[in-house]
Amino acid sequence: MQAAAARVSALERISELLGSMRFAVSLLTVLSIASVIGAVVRQNEPANAYLNQFGQFWEPVFAQMGLYTVYGSSWFLAILAFLVLSTTLCIIRQSVPILREMRGFREHAREASLRLFARHASFVPTLPPGARRDAVTAYLAGAGFRFRIDEREDGVLIAAKQGAAGRIGYFLAHAAIVMICVGGLLDGNLPLALQIRLGGKVPTSGDQPVARIPASARLDQDTWSYHGNIYIPEGGSTDFAVLGAGDGVLLQSLPFRIALKRFRIDYYASGMPRRYASDLVITDSDSGESFERTIEVNKPLEYRGVTLFQSGFDDGGSILRFALRDLVPSKRPPHPLDGEVGARLPLAGMGYDYTLEITGFRPINVENVAPPGDAEPLGGFFGDARPQTGETLRNLGPVFTFKLRDAAGQAREFNNYMLPLDIEGRKYLVSGVRTSQAEAFHYLRIPLDGDTTDTWFAIRQIFFDPERHAALARRFTDRALDATDESALRDRLRETAENTLALFARGGLEAISDFIEKTAFTEHAATEEDRQRAGAAFIQILQGLVWDAWMSAREAAGQTALETSEGHAPFIRDTLLALADSLRYGAPLYLQLTDYKHRQATILQATRAPGKPLVYTGSLLLALGVFAMLYIRERRLFVLLKGDEALTAMSSNRKTIDADETFARHRAGLAAALGAASPDPEEST
Amino acid sequence: MKLASSPPSPAAPLAVQEPQKSAPPMPSVRAAWLKRRDFGDWFYALALLAAAGVAFLRYGEAMDAYDTAILALHVPILAALGWAWRPFRLFAAAVAVLALAGIWLYQGDPARAEQTFFLKYLLSSQTAIAWMSAFFFIATGAYWIGLLARSAFAGRTGSALTWAAAVMGAAGLFVRWYESYLLGPEIGHIPISNLYEVFVLFSLVTALLYLFYEGRYGTRKLGALALLVISVSVAFLLWYAFTRGAHQIQPLVPALQSYWMKIHVPANFVGYGGFALAAMAGIAYLPGVQKLFAGRLPTPEVLGDVMYKAIAIGFAFFTIATILGALWAAEAWGSYWSWDPKETFALIVWLNYAVWLHLRLTHGVRGTMLAWWAITGLLVTTFAFLGVNLFLSGLHSYGSL
Known part of the structure; x- marks a missing residue:
């Protein structure tokens, strides 16, 4: 018996701890600190980025602590779960007293306790005793109070209250926290993590053809929630999204097929992008019905529980035509070469032990060509707000990037412009080179003789x-x-x-x-x-x-x-x-772009977030609850009519200065209603 | 507004009202409230209604359902604001007159900013904002003189200048809104899209919140501190404009082209403004500061009240702003919460003030500890507002320096 009692009290104590404010505040503090870590340490970066940042020793330690995916880590989810539990317990424990408080009028309050209120006053009514009660109730009703009357042996107490609804705000706001957290947990990484663990799914490398991805890395349409990326080149179509999972990927099949007709970028006159839009054709996998729809940033499409967003764009395999020029001694004329963006071309046929990897292409390339340090004259501020940088933004024309990888696997990256650039009044063909992503490009500027670069290449052949x-x-x-x-x-x-x-x-x-x-x-x-x-x-x-x-x-x-x-x-x-x-260019050849056929690709994001209605409802309740708690002020006014005295007292759930003001107003109002002289202010402190 | 039931009279806001001599039965609350409306209140409401009507008749064709609803909502919201806080009526009228005059002077030609006298020296957005900056600086000086010399006149000058600054700032923003459309119909947007513009908004909102409490508590003693934080933000926006040319109107990146921006950003700045004011009240609350200024600052009781009220309104609006941000994020980034650094710090700010309110409301904590907490809160808020843009990268990168 005793053991059971002890157990019950231990349980009670635990539940009391979990539901206590101190515990909740501690949790909020821990949550804040964890969030700071997550904001400061960049999340979900490739592993070697962390290796560079933290070094050999700390990188695996931090990885083990889940610092690279703080918001998906089990300890973070545990904090959230405790917060939900704590808030729920708090609601449960508070609900009975609060409901009682809301319903009750405290009409049995004793005279002695009323006299102990911080705000109370008494005065002598001149109104005949029979009319006093009605005068008080009329005043209270007019001032927006609800009241209850308690007849006593020696008098009558009128207990009035207003603003009790503010207490509902407590329920709304705290229930909202629980709803938002639960909804957020449902839409977060947790369901996917469970599916991977329970469903025997294994993320696979993202660097392989789709057809070769095994069934163990493919998810059915019944996945609870996900955020995935979709890449579609113009003219292409797809019916899956790629979900990142650790270092690997999973394929999430979609209930429809998405085809991209066209990807469009509109520009402002200044050359800044104004609009990214994808013209899509969606075909339902079950019914076979299809419809067209354009989505753009801030204008997503929701279909069959999946929402599609415009999230980015890429090259969809543009065809580029180059003139390959030798930089080693040779008598060969420029050699034509075709390649598709994304392709890897061995150059052995051209006599080079290199592989060409064409990594990117942009037909329009707007850059600010203002000379650095060209400060705005001070007068500009007081003039008008029109942009003054418009003239320094230029479309520098098509640009493409590629890598040349030698037999040993070492690669250099190049960034070549198709059209000559005008630099201080002279024309140059420009090519950037770097040996690693961390570096900035170093630019080779080939001068034009008239409108041709042939001259420079010919001179170079002789010179070297x-x-x-x-x-x-x-x-x-x-x-x-x-x-x-x-x-x-x-x-x-x-x-x-x-x-x-x-x-x-x-x-x-x-x-x-x-x-x-x-x-x-x-x-x-x-x-x-x-x-x-x-x-x-x-x-x-x-x-x-x-x-x-x-x-x-x-x-x-x-x-x-x-x-x-x-x-x-x-x-x-x-x-x-x-x-x-x-001489420092580091490549035996130069690729000059002569022609191109542009093909774009859109990057969409597909999300399924079934917890969204819960989160949104919670958010609405939260807003209502916060306003109700802060701005519906609960006031209880008591008027005791006894013999030749009227005693009034007021309580308020917020100790603010305007509660004093309100009491002063009601005190004066009641005195007027009862035909009493203005009460002695000393008594009402 | 909560003050609808107890309008302050500017002379003695917290004074006890004269006992009502009228005999029972008492009029109902609603009737009493309506009865307290004076001629100015009704005129103001009618003017709002007329303005909305004219706007609808002239531009209704170009407006969609949202636009119409928002236009319609402005009438009751602005009416309630003006009724609950009477000086606001004059403020709204002054802003409307100046902004419309500025727009009219442009006659559709942006180059007139440099040619027309009144635009060049008073009403073009840049000039108006320059006036706002100057007024805020001078107001700060006036409040400090009023504080140190116990001069009521200097205090009144400070108030008048703060009002003037707020009028110029608001008119400047409205004119700037129009100017952006003069640069090209597709470029036009509400001027709250970069740090420069939101700093103007911040100064404006903080000033209005301060002026509200100044009237509410009938004391100008907090002005010196409140205007200090505004002056700092004005100094920042001037530096930012001079060194980076941030005052130039730039077209919106696609991610910002959304209706949500128009409500998310202002709601946020009511929050930031409230927190800034609370922190300044917190500084004045500290015993050391109270001693230093020996009776020149408001009493701790008033300051504690201002701190609570400012945090309450800031918190309420910040809650709404964060929710609106989540709704917008769901539309623009595909997820209502992405743990983007800005979101994360918004959450931290929110949690911080949630704890503050819990301590005060349910634990009844008072005193220096809450004052320090409010001051620290402003540092956290500043980091969320500026530091995140400076030091952390993320989806909110358009607010970067």
Whole structure:
């Protein structure tokens, strides 16, 4: 018997703890801290991003703690579950007293206790005793009170109240919390996690053809709730969504097939995207009926319990045509090459031990080309609010990205523009290169001769082909010196030119400056001036060599030689810089985009959230409850008529200043109704 | 509004009313409430009705059901606001006159912002906002002089300037709304879409909330502190505009093109404004501060009340804002709750003030602890409002600096 009693009291104690406010507040605190972690540590990133961020030691520790998927982790869900439990217990425990409080009028309150109220006052009515009660009740009714009358031996107590509905706010708000949490849990990761565990589902790698994905990684249509991505190229269709699960994916089949007719992007005049829209055809898998529908951002489609959202876009396999230009010594003309975005093309046929991976393509590429640090004049603020950056936004034309992967699996990523860019009044064909995602692109700027890049590539062929260095050096010497100069000088200059070419081909301008540092002045101390003079001499030689390479390329192409003039200087300078930069380009070839056929793909999100009605209802109740709790003020007014005295007292569930004000008003109102003099204020403190 | 049943008289808001001499039976509450409406109240309500009617007649064809419903709802909401808080009537009228004048002066040509005298120096949105900023700064100074020198005149000047600033800010936002449509019909949008615009909104809402309590409690002693937080936000918006050109109207990204924005954002800023005011009342509540200003600040009793009221209204609106945000998120991002950093911090802010209210209402906690809590709450709120945009990336990235 005793043991059972002890057990009951232990249970009671636990339930009391769980339902206590202290417990709830602690839970809320823990929940806040957990949420901060989830907001600060980026969620659901690839594993190696965390490895970079936290290092070898902490990465697995944090992974074990679930810090990368805080909101889906079991401890977080446990906190939520406790919160639901605690709030529920709180509601249950509070409901009886609150309901009693709401219904009751406390008409049996004793005179002594009324006199203990913080707000009470008494006065002497002049109205005849028979009329007093009616005067009071008329006043109370007029002031919006409901009341109950208690006849006593020595008088009558009129117990009135208003605003008791505010207490309903308590139920609404707290029940709402429970509803929202339960709805949220139903729509969260939990059902999917259970399905994986109980249904024997195994996430698989996302990097494989759909047809090869096993049944163990496919989910039926009866999945309770999910958020998945759908990728559809223009002209294509699909009937499944891809759900991320840990590092792998699951395929969720949909009750309909979605075909993409067209994906559209509309732009503002400034070039900023204004609208993303997908023209879809939805075909019901059961009835076979189909209908067309356009969805866009903020305009989703709900069909058969699944909601489809516009979430992104991608390339859907555009066909690109390139001219492949050799950057290694070669006499080949530019070679045509076709490829589809997303494809991997081995380049062995072209003589390269590389694989070309075309990763992306954008036909319209609006960038802000304002020179950095171009600050807004202060006066702009007081003028008008019209945008002043509009003129610096430019459509730079089609751009594509690709990777060149060598036999060892090392890849460099490239970002090439199709059209020449105008940079400070001169035109360049631009290509960015980087060795890892973490880097910014380094840009190679190939100067245009008129409207062609052929010239630069031809000069480069001559410049970096050791077999042609001797001929180039001779040509340079012939032009630089008169026929009458002695042959010793001629030989020295030719040798210098040849060495310069070899040096430059090996390491660009840095090799030259290293050479100046290390070799030329080892014997006697050189001043900074000497170095600069030597550097300038080398640059002059190199520029001369560029000119001669250019002329010899023109000859080879059957074009006439040009007159030397200052007007060619910028092109020569740019060419030399681009030649130097091209040594660090890291690819044996250059891909120039010549033509394309654009094909887009839409990325949709499919969600099934059956808990949504519960959450929304809860939200409505929450809003109503909060307003009711905060703004419906409960007031209880007691008037005791006894002999020649009228005693009034008021209680309020909120200790705010306006409760005092309200009491003062009612006190005066009652006094007036009873024909009494204004009561002594000292008594009513 | 709760104050409908007890309208404050500006002279002595908390004074006991004269006993009513009328004999029973008493008129009902509703009748008494209607009886308290003066000529100005009815004129104001009729003006609202007329304005809505004109708007509907002129633009009804371009409006859908939502637009019509929202237009119609404005009449009772603004009427109730003006009836419960009489100075608001004049505020609404002034804003309407200035905003309409600004719009009329444009005559459909955005270039007139630089050419027309009244637009260039008074009513173009940028100029109006500049006036608002100046008025707020001067009002802050006036309130401080009033506080330190115990000068009632300086305090009244502070109030008048704060009202003027609020009028200019609100008119500026309305004109800016119109200006955005002048840039192109598809560009036009409500000016609460970037940090610059919402800082104007924040200053405005906080000022109005403060002015309400100033009238309600009949004291200008809190002005110095309340205007301080507004001045800080004005300083921020000026810095932001000068260094980043943030005042330029930019078209909306697709994610923001939604009706929800029009209610989600303002509701949020009533919340932020309430929390900011509560924190300032909290600072004034601290014993050290009370001692420092020796009787110049409102009494702890009044401050505690202001703190509770400001947090209550802030919390109620913040609840609505968060719910509206969830509804919008469901439409735009496919999920009503994605644990996006901004959402997460909104939840933290909400929980923080939920605990504050629990402590005060059900545990009866009072005093310095709640004041500190309200001050800390503002720091948390500021982080949710600004810090998340600065330091954490997420779906709300359009509010970034």
